[in-house]
Amino acid sequence: MNLFFDFILKKASLGLTLLLLIAIFFIAQISDFQLDASADSLVLEGDENLRYYQNIKKNYGSDDYLIISYQVKDSLITPKQLDHLRKFKQDLTKINQIRSVTTILDVPLFRSPPLSLAELASENISIDNDNANLALANNEFKNSPLYANNLVSKDGKTTAILVKLKNNQKFKELRENLDKMRTQRANNKLSNDQQLKLKIIEKQVLKNITTQNKIQAQTIAQIRTTINQYSNKAHLFLGGLPMITTDIVTYISNDLIIFSLAVIGLMSLILTIIFKSVRWVIIPIGISIFSSFIMTGILAYLGWKITVISSNFFSLLLVMTLSIVIHLIVRYREISQLNPNINSHQLIKDTLSQMFKPCFFTTLTTFVAFSSLLISGIRPVINFGWIMSIGVIIALVLSFLAFPMIMSLLPKAKITKQKTELRATTLLAKFVEKFGNHLLVILVILLIGSGFGISKLSVENRFINYFKQNTEINQGLTLIDKELGGTIPLEIIFDNLAEDYWFDEDLRNEIHDVHQYLNSLDETGKVLSIDTLMQILTQANDGKTPNGFLLNIIHSQLPERAKVQVLYPYLSENSGQLRMVIRIRETEKELKRGKLIDQIQHHISTELGFKQNSFHLSGMLILYNNMLQSLFDSQIKTITVVFVMIFIMFLFIFKSISLSIIALIPNTLPSLFILGIMGLLNIPLDLMTITISTIAIGIGVDNAIHYIHRFQHEFRKDNDYIATMYRSHTSIGLAMFYTSITVTIGFLILALSNFIPSIYFGVFTAIAMLSALLANLTLLPKLILMIKPKINI
Incomplete structure (x- = not known):
């Protein structure tokens, strides 16, 4: 060298x-350079449920739409308020990338005035058609099986405006082709030429995603500008998956720039103080x-x-x-x-x-x-x-x-x-010499406390808690969740039942039972299914459930606008499927996704008699839950592998089993300590906090290697373990202290982020750095003094 x-x-x-x-x-x-906060980045790759979900989206359309919550102090259904809403909608539709805007003004009404079964096929009642009774419409919105707690809140003061964005058909087809080829690749069904073609398609999709993201961000900015112009007479919040992904990218971008600059500035200040x-x-x-x-x-x-x-x-x-x-x-x-x-x-x-x-x-x-x-x-x-x-x-x-x-x-x-001596490191050396045995007691206490905390660790987190309460995402999601029927969609797909539904009364009753069961759960908000249409038809038939003969006539003669709302999303004659859409309340504090999914599957198959393979649970709730549940396995696997690999590295570096074990013990503490704190504070594992243990181990062992390497070097002078410890503390201990304090303060800057996972990441990484420093300047030298391993000199 x-x-x-x-x-x-x-x-x-x-x-x-x-x-x-x-x-x-x-x-x-x-x-x-690109950032990605799409839903694809929050799901488990290779998940069979992901492929199923992608197929379902082809049949029923994507759930990538925007929702604007429109809240007023009094009633929505007044001429002045409706006029304000109408102008707002008109300005929204002028935005180039918006395909359609659905509001209470244009949805079909069935009880304003009440329509008979025969009139359902011929009448087209809506507020914008100017043929609706507003008093009855107000009552219908608050009580309709379709619109209540969905399009309009129970108190009639909040409504949802559904904004669908334009699709790029070529990009959509390219993306579908990409998904199909990836599935084939996973099953080893692609030839070499097809694999090369897949790589080309992946690059094309990547470029298209970048372009689409920029267009989407511009569209959302235009929508927000329009919202600001109409916020004088209504309380408006923008929500929906496209908005969330766009805002997360903004948060990440800001954190990347602002906090990197802050870290640089803070580190510069600390270095100035240290080295002058x-x-x-x-x-x-x-x-x-x-x-x-x-x-x-x-x-x-x-x-x-x-x-x-x-x-x-x-x-x-x-x-x-x-x-x-x-x-x-x-x-x-x-x-x-x-x-x-x-x-x-x-x-x-x-x-x-x-x-x-x-x-x-x-x-x-x-x-x-x-x-x-x-x-x-x-x-x-x-x-x-x-x-x-x-x-x-x-x-x-x-x-x-x-x-x-x-x-x-x-x-x-x-x-x-x-300066070859720092009071802090010298005091730590004296503490190790005089009170070293106390460290072992502290070690046992920490291990017991960490073990108890780890036993309480979970992955059950709420997406809404990723954002501070003063952010638009949190406020918008909270309002939609509480007033408009929940946020995270769960879908239940029943196979090969669509055709039988119109003829089989027992089947209709069974689907009704499923619908009512789902509606009874505390965690669920709005439940929509083909049974929603049945409830509307029952109201129109003087409270009597229509028989199969009437249903066949009605479902063929329903106006297209009504079918779009109450039929097509929940029954597909092409695929033969019946579909239920359940929105889960993220604000429900007792929400346990995995438990809820198991409970629903068990009840439908065991209590309601549907065969296990005749229905499937799908949607973002399933995909997100699968990813979260995999975090536990991932955490165990990664920590086990990293300790085994680092122990092997220590054997190679120190050429001593005892010294390798001594070096490893203190560096297990920071990761166990962090996980224990998270468990005790009921902070769940998520996509960011799962990496902290690895970071703590990776940086912690750096300190151990530097310390032991210097200890070996100093030991040559007099073969005195205690004197060597003091010299190591005042030399390499100084560098360890400077770097750890600099890193710790730098990461604490992230506590100012608007993105809660970034805050946790910054705070817990800082704690991990401090605990790693203390462990390697106290427990590590104590173990060396106690065991007195052979030092290779």
Whole structure:
């Protein structure tokens, strides 16, 4: 390595120029950097339910529409308020990308005035047709089996405006072809030529998604502008999946930019306080920024999208690169103080030689930790594992190239006074010597408390809780959830029953029983099915349920507008399916998705007599629940794999079983501690918090490797374990303290985010960093002093 370091230092100008050119190339790609918050990024890849859901959407249409909640103080059904709503709708329809707008003005009415069965086929009653009785319409909206607690709230003061966006038919067909080919690939049914074609289609879809997202964001911005113009006479909130994904991308973008800048600013301030030198601020901050920018450019070049999980990669790379450079700086200053007359070239070379091995091993263990995420089975988690695995390698390479090149081109740094002792680390060393046995008691208490907390850990979280209460998403979702029948859709599909439904009275009664059962559950809001039409027809038939003969006549003669509302979404004659749509209340505090799904399946099959394979539960609730439930398995698998791999790495690094075990024990605590806290505070695992354990382990073992490596080096001087501990605490302990405090404060910045998972990520990662620091400066040296493992010297 010395020859390589000599070469770097001799060719510093050329090397730095090449590094800058490489950096500029990748930075130039950042304009193509993309974020993804679509529903696809929140589901489990390879989930059979996902393929089924995609097929259902082909038959019944997508649930990707916007909902505007329109709330007034008094009644919706007054001439002035209806006129205001009418003008609002007209302005919405002027927006280019809006295909249709459905309101209480244009939906068909069946009881305003009451229509007989015969009149249902001939009359077309609606407010906009100017043939509706407004008093009766007001009553119908509040009590109709179709509109009550769905289109209009029970108190008649809130209504939903359904906004459907225009579809790009070519893109839709391309996406369907992509889904079909991916299914074939999963079943190993694609030839080599077809696999090449699939890659081309994937690139085309990626470009189209980017274009569609930009158009969607512009459309939503236009809708919000229109909403602001009409908020004087109504309380308006925008909701729906397209709006949520667009806003999440905005949150992620803001967090990525604002908090990265905040982390940079805060780290600069901390470095200024620690080193009191412009050089020791600009160099580490500059190298860290370039490392993160290069990784961002690589992602853009490869076409990899950043999701909710990987959105903090930039800040993570900043602090990981900074950690390496701070270790180099601290060692540089130590050597300079011990050898004041050493020339600049030799000083830099000695710094690199002494720090390369521990930094290489720490990077390797961090790489292993993040690589463990590749077995999670959750695509966004896997992608995050790849991003960080590549990123830590870039951090190491750039640090060991840029730092010596820059330092060799600058005059030798004047180190007039190097602080070799920090009160905090010295006190920790004294505590270990005098009260070390207490640490073991603390360890047992922490393990018991963490175990209890972990036993209470769950994945049952509410999507609405991802956003602060003052955000439009939270307020809009809460209003829709409470007043308009729930937010998250659950679908139940009954196969091969559509044709029999019109003739079989027993079947109609059974479907009615299912409908009523679903409607009785606390977690459900609005339930819609073909039974909703039956309830409307029963009202029109003086409270008598129509027989099969009448039903066949009516269903063939219903006006098209009525069929769109009450027939086509719930009965498909082409597929032979009956469909129920149930909206689940996210604001229901006792909601347990997995338990609810099992309960519904059990009741329909056991209590109501439907065969298990004759119906299927589908919808975003199922997909999201499958992904959440997989988090438990993923967490267990990744933590197990990472500990096994790191133990093997320790054996390779330390060449001692006892020392490897000693190094591993303190670094199990941060991850167990974090999981225990989450369980005790009833904070569920989600897509972001699942990665914290891996990060805690990855960075924690870095401290262990640095400490043990320095301990081995210092032990050569006198073979005195206690004296070696003190020297290690005042040397490498100093670098560990500086890096950990910098990282901790940097991550705490995320607590100011509007996105709750980002807040949890920042706070718990900060706690993990502090606990890892304390564990490696207390428990690790105590175990070394107690066991006295053989130190390879």
